[in-house]
Amino acid sequence: MAHPTYPTPPAGPSGPQYGPPDYGPPDYGPPDYGPPAGYAPAPARRRRTGAIVGGILAAVVVLGGLVVGAVVWFGSSTLDTAEAERQIGQLTAEQTGVAPTDVSCPADVEAESGATFTCTASLEHQPISFTVTQTDDEGNVQIDSDNTFVDVDVVEASLDEQLGELTGVVVISSCDTDGHSVLVDAVGTPIPCFVDNAADATDTIEVLATVDESGAVSYELA
Structure with missing residues (x-):
C-alpha cells in the first residue's frame, strides 16, 4: 500500500515563523526624567560669598520727622518748656529706641500762636535739635525733628x-x-x-x- 504524500510548507520570509520568540536581554536602564521640551535647565547654585556685587534695595530704616505734643502753661503768658523737654525725650526714645540726653529748651517762651523756638539734645553723643511751633495760644505745640535717624x-x-x-x-x-x-x-x-x-x-x-x-x-x- 502506498504511503500518502504531503506538500512541503513554503519557506522564506513570506511564510509563518514558528521558532521561539527572541525577547533579548531586558533593558533596565534609568528612565529619562529630563526637562520637558522648551524648558532650559536651571543653573547650578554657586557659593559666592567671596565675590558679592551690590545694588539691591531693601527695608526702610529712616526714623524721625514729625512728633506732636502739648506743652502746659507755666504762667499767665509763658510756656512750661520743661514739659517740652520731657516730651521731646520721651518721643525721641520711642522713635529711635535710644533716650536722648542733655535735652534743653529756652526758658520764658511767650505764648503766641505760630511762634517757634528750638530745643537741643544729644543722642549717643551726636547733637540733635527740634523745632517747636506753637499751634495756638493755649499751650499746644508741634515738635519737628531737624534730623534724620x-x-x-x-x-x-x-x-x-x-x-x-x-x-x-x-x-x-x-x-x-x-x-x-x-x-x-x-x-x-x-x-x-x-x-x-x-x-x-x-x-x-x-x-x-x-x-x-x-x-x-x-x-x-x-
Whole structure:
C-alpha cells in the first residue's frame, strides 16, 4: 500500500515563523526624567560669598520727622518748656529706641500762636535739635525733628537678608559706627560694614552700605 504524500510548507520570509520568540536581554536602564521640551535647565547654585556685587534695595530704616505734643502753661503768658523737654525725650526714645540726653529748651517762651523756638539734645553723643511751633495760644505745640535717624540694627539685618539671598549661605553683618546704635543725619553717607559667612569666619567681605532718603538700603564692595 502506498504511503500518502504531503506538500512541503513554503519557506522564506513570506511564510509563518514558528521558532521561539527572541525577547533579548531586558533593558533596565534609568528612565529619562529630563526637562520637558522648551524648558532650559536651571543653573547650578554657586557659593559666592567671596565675590558679592551690590545694588539691591531693601527695608526702610529712616526714623524721625514729625512728633506732636502739648506743652502746659507755666504762667499767665509763658510756656512750661520743661514739659517740652520731657516730651521731646520721651518721643525721641520711642522713635529711635535710644533716650536722648542733655535735652534743653529756652526758658520764658511767650505764648503766641505760630511762634517757634528750638530745643537741643544729644543722642549717643551726636547733637540733635527740634523745632517747636506753637499751634495756638493755649499751650499746644508741634515738635519737628531737624534730623534724620538711621537704625544700625535694621541696616545690618537688611544686609543679612540681601546678601544671604544672593550667596545662598547664612551671613552675619556688622557695621562700624563707633558704637552708635542710631546714626544721626547719615542718609546718603556710606557706612562701612563687614559681612561674614556664618559657617566660616575667615570668609568675609567689606561693603559700604548707603541709606537713601526713602529709607532703602543699598551696598557696594568697599
